[in-house]
Amino acid sequence: MSDDLSAVDDAQLERWAYGRAGGDDNRAQAAQLELARRAEATRAAQAEAERIEAERAEAARRAAELSGDDKTASAHPPLTDNERRHRRRMLATGWAGVAAAALALVGGVAVLSQPDPDPLAIFERPATERDLLWAERLPANGLAGVTLGPRVVDLENGMIAIAFRAAAVADGTSTEWDPYCLVVSDPKRPDELWTVGGACVSPEQFARQGLIAPLSASASDGTIGPDSARWGPIGAPRLEQGVAVDFADLVGTSVIDRMVYTDPEPDTSIVDDPSRLLLGPTTLLAGETADSNSYVLASTYLLRSETEGGQPTFCVRVGADDGTSSTACALLSAVRQAGIDVPISAGGNTWNIRIDPDGPNRQDTLELLN
Template sequence: MSEDPSTADLAVVDDAQLAAWAYGRASSADEIDRAHRAALELARRAELAVSSAAAQTAGAPRAAARAAAPHETGTRTNAEPIEHEDEPEAGISIRGRIAIGAGVAVLLIGAVIASQALLAPRPSTATSLEIFDRAETADERALIGLFERAGERVSLGPRELGDVGFGTIVAYRSLVNSSGVQEPTLDLVCVAAAEFTQRTQNTTISNPTCVARAVFEQRGITTTLYGIGGQYDVEWGPQGSAELDVLISESQRLVMEPGYEAIFIDRPASELDEQYVAEQLLLESAGVNITQFRTLNPVEAFLVDNPDSRNEVPPDAEWLAAYTGEALDGSNKRACLAIVAAGEQLENSCRPIEEMASGTITLQFERGDWRMLTSWDPSGDISTFASNSE
């Protein structure tokens, strides 16, 4: 059997030292390579021992047969003693030798199998950074442009660590090589939150945080990422998967996924809107304690050629408005479309808050020859269709 050149330098090392190198903890590339070569050398020795044992056990039956046959010396009488060509050693029979040889073969074959098993990848030595060895997904590839626009250098990755609330926690590596230097002068392991905002239908990169690779390999990275849609706690060690947790405030939820309440986020409150809430102007006429209020358009704007003339609206004008409110005791929470004027509600259409996730509010009203239909859907869109009955 020819000797593997890769293990030639280990041929003179004893088995105990080889085993210590092969199966001990390896912390560097050189030690990992030495462990691999040591395991190969142990396997080579075990295979050689099996071959030698097999050769010895094959010759044993022939020796036993010769020992059992009579010694040919010519004519002999029954009184002559039978002499043997080979005499067994004291205390060990030929049968015993065969049995011992077979046992050694079994043990050595087991050693070969064990060595081969130990040459396979061991989960305990796998590092978290192996996540960058797999192929990227389409979603991960789409994030690269976002990192570039955010001014982040991504050398490897990004790779998803897990989805949490409105964010996907991703990891990436950032390497910087100085001119003429083979090893990177800056080697960082980073995490960030990629957050999708329902209202804008956009994904943004939030709060990238990095540590040096040497630090990561010792204790990993533990940090809190502060995004638009949540506070993300990340604990990602040198080995194993990341542990993720999230805290989402009500205001963050509304920003990321406002639903029917989008109108109150996207449209700044006017002085009139603030007055309706601060002075609870609908409490007397409608018995409603207002929690959120937005005027949308003056009714007159649907009837004239210049619908954007909000600055010319008189104080007592009729307004199409959207609001949320409840009874004084906090019950009967509802969302409403209404026509209001000078602090009074003239017409309205409402739905219970719990139905707004899947329901649409519609309000129909007429002014002169015009008929208006306004809709407020679960996504927060409010639209009005006007038609002339003439």
């Protein structure tokens, strides 16, 4: 008989596959394989439909958040880390589970396990001695504080990646805005060159595109190259060799994305109520006049709403060397849509600080107007 059973209905296939003993063994095995193939296809279609629906719901929530529509946004609450991890794992492993159960009927066909697609699965294992060593080493190199991890992951060429979350607030306070960070080290290099690359990204950038850390040199011969380490949005940290990194992927597309690197010596006195800090403060821009008679620094920070359930407030504080300062704040949703400008006059000069709205070509600029 023909090996193509795709046109045979399920009932007939089941009769051939599970009929009484003494039947055609070859036909029974072929029928079992066809039933297994159909079970896989059905599960795959269901998983894809669930994935599309999850992405649609998240996109709707994100669009509502960006528009400042609290009512619509509240109807689509963001997924927690655990929910996102569970959903990805279910979608990735559900099909394999059906395949394993179905194919077991025809002689114990092995289904190989795939790497866990959940980027946060590395934090579920107990800390090792290497992890604890890096937990001590990271803060000693100017980090405000580690709030999750670290976990050490072996990369190719003998390098290692250290994955963790860092404190969102410059004084070490942890909030829901804690960035995800990755440091890459080459154990074969001298201690003073303990890192060959690293980067941090906001939680929303991590969920959107993951983290990219360009590497300054390869581990094999020490030459400068285009290699990078990547982590998420799917999968554990890994090495990518010979892949160009887009600058836009590094700086991000949101007003929040560049605020993940907190100041090593934070000055929270520039904030009226430091207890409300969610992120920052981060020095974003600095400039001086040609004759050096005026110097300004621009810092940004995010504040928790004074009312429960309210939107965060985005602030820009500009300070000059003569003690002059200017601060402007607006709802984060408004800054995402329209950006924000902060003018300041100091030392007989006038400056304007511009924070562009969210978008692929956004910039933060400091301009001397006179």
